[in-house]
Amino acid sequence: MLRCMDAARLDGFLADRDTWRATHCSIGKAMDVIGTRSAVLILREAYYGTTRFDDFAKRVGITEAVAASRLRELTAEGLFERQPYKEPGQRTRFEYVLTEKGRDLLPAVLALMQWGDKYLQGKHGAPIGMRDDATGEPVRVEVRSPDREVPLAELRLTPNFTEEDASRP
Amino acid sequence: MLRCMDAARLDGFLADRDTWRATHCSIGKAMDVIGTRSAVLILREAYYGTTRFDDFAKRVGITEAVAASRLRELTAEGLFERQPYKEPGQRTRFEYVLTEKGRDLLPAVLALMQWGDKYLQGKHGAPIGMRDDATGEPVRVEVRSPDREVPLAELRLTPNFTEEDASRP
DNA sequence: CACCTGACTATGACTAACGCAAGTCAGGTG
DNA sequence: CACCTGACTTGCGTTAGTCATAGTCAGGTG
Numbered sequence: 001m002l003r004c005m006d007a008a009r010l011d012g013f014l015a016d017r018d019t020w021r022a023t024h025c026s027i028g029k030a031m032d033v034i035g036t037r038s039a040v041l042i043l044r045e046a047y048y049g050t051t052r053f054d055d056f057a058k059r060v061g062i063t064e065a066v067a068a069s070r071l072r073e074l075t076a077e078g079l080f081e082r083q084p085y086k087e088p089g090q091r092t093r094f095e096y097v098l099t100e101k102g103r104d105l106l107p108a109v110l111a112l113m114q115w116g117d118k119y120l121q122g123k124h125g126a127p128i129g130m131r132d133d134a135t136g137e138p139v140r141v142e143v144r145s146p147d148r149e150v151p152l153a154e155l156r157l158t159p160n161f162t163e164e165d166a167s168r169p
Numbered sequence: 170m171l172r173c174m175d176a177a178r179l180d181g182f183l184a185d186r187d188t189w190r191a192t193h194c195s196i197g198k199a200m201d202v203i204g205t206r207s208a209v210l211i212l213r214e215a216y217y218g219t220t221r222f223d224d225f226a227k228r229v230g231i232t233e234a235v236a237a238s239r240l241r242e243l244t245a246e247g248l249f250e251r252q253p254y255k256e257p258g259q260r261t262r263f264e265y266v267l268t269e270k271g272r273d274l275l276p277a278v279l280a281l282m283q284w285g286d287k288y289l290q291g292k293h294g295a296p297i298g299m300r301d302d303a304t305g306e307p308v309r310v311e312v313r314s315p316d317r318e319v320p321l322a323e324l325r326l327t328p329n330f331t332e333e334d335a336s337r338p
Numbered sequence: 339c340a341c342c343t344g345a346c347t348a349t350g351a352c353t354a355a356c357g358c359a360a361g362t363c364a365g366g367t368g
Numbered sequence: 369c370a371c372c373t374g375a376c377t378t379g380c381g382t383t384a385g386t387c388a389t390a391g392t393c394a395g396g397t398g
Contacts (some may be wrong), residue, residue: 007218026285049176108280116195
């Protein structure tokens with residue numbers, strides 16, 4: 001515990017890591033919602049503009065059964081809305097449209113992409129480049145305070161709950 | 170495909186979403202590495218400063234068997250290094266220390282946390298607050314170009330590969 | 339040298355995630 | 369009215385992720 005040169009700084013009773021469990025941790029809860037490969041790839045496709053059932057299955061490369069399960073779950077969790085639509089001369093169908101909750105996962109998904117681009121692509125590098133459509137400048141995902149990017153070692157974590165809560169389920 | 174008001178802009182042949190598959194996609198590759206709940210929570214603990222086997226198992230709340238598997242996999246993938254250390258009067262043991270590759274996943278993990286704080290915590294809000302240790306300012310994960318935060322609808326994605334690559338395995 | 343402790347390994351069982359293949363079903367088209 | 373198509377559902381088998389419990393193993397302590 002003396003060699004924490006690359007860890008965040010833990011404030012208050014958080015500092016004694018043996019006295020509390022991160023049971024209400026948002027990271028765990030988030031993983032319960034989008035902890036599968038197919039869920040994240042469906043989100044990716046939605047960011048690319050996909051809205052229809054068959055397109056999700058085809059473009060993600062999963063079976064229709066899996067696409068149906070994931071879309072049902074993600075809709076139940078409120079990341080997608082199932083909306084009726086009607087093309088002329090066609091019957092009414094449903095499409096899966098991102099909600100704000102779904103759109104707000106963009107930083108998480110892009111952070112994964114950015115990491116994969118750097119470490120998992122070999123010499124080819126990023127297969128897809130991201131730019132600001134308004135300015136043409138490259139886009140990155142950053143952990144930052146208003147003025148600057150903050151590295152892990154300069155992050156300070158403070159509890160917003162009491163020590164008693166920490167031990168409860 | 171006309172209602173893409175909340176999707177990224179796809180450049181070049183990317184625009185015709187039916188002609189290519191995201192087979193080399195970094196997001197999928199990243200999910201192959203950290204697609205499990207236990208892997209992400211182990212990373213969280215590492216960011217909090219944990220380095221020892223038993224502590225990972227205990228603090229994450231997983232069995233030692235699972236901790237052993239995940240730490241083995243994450244070490245094999247290069248996110249952790251297994252380093253010998255010796256406390257005085259103790260025998261030599263091993264600890265799991267984050268590599269740069271592991272540390273670089275911080276934005277992805279914090280993005281999940283930020284999203285979970287907003288949507289999965291009910292009225293309590295974020296159980297843990299993040300601040301810049303140098304300035305005391307709050308810290309956020311952002312998708313941004315040098316000057317500003319970029320929303321999904323103003324992201325432009327450009328291919329760094331050829332149309333032929335797009336169809337290959 | 340018996341004991342303890344930290345770091346694992348082993349066994350067994352259950353569930354979730356996934357693929358493949360086939361079936362259903364509603365409504366519009368010829 | 370037979371057919372087609374998009375949007376699913378069903379059934380089956382495999383693998384991966386997880387838990388619970390118990391066992392091993394190395395080395396330092398008394």
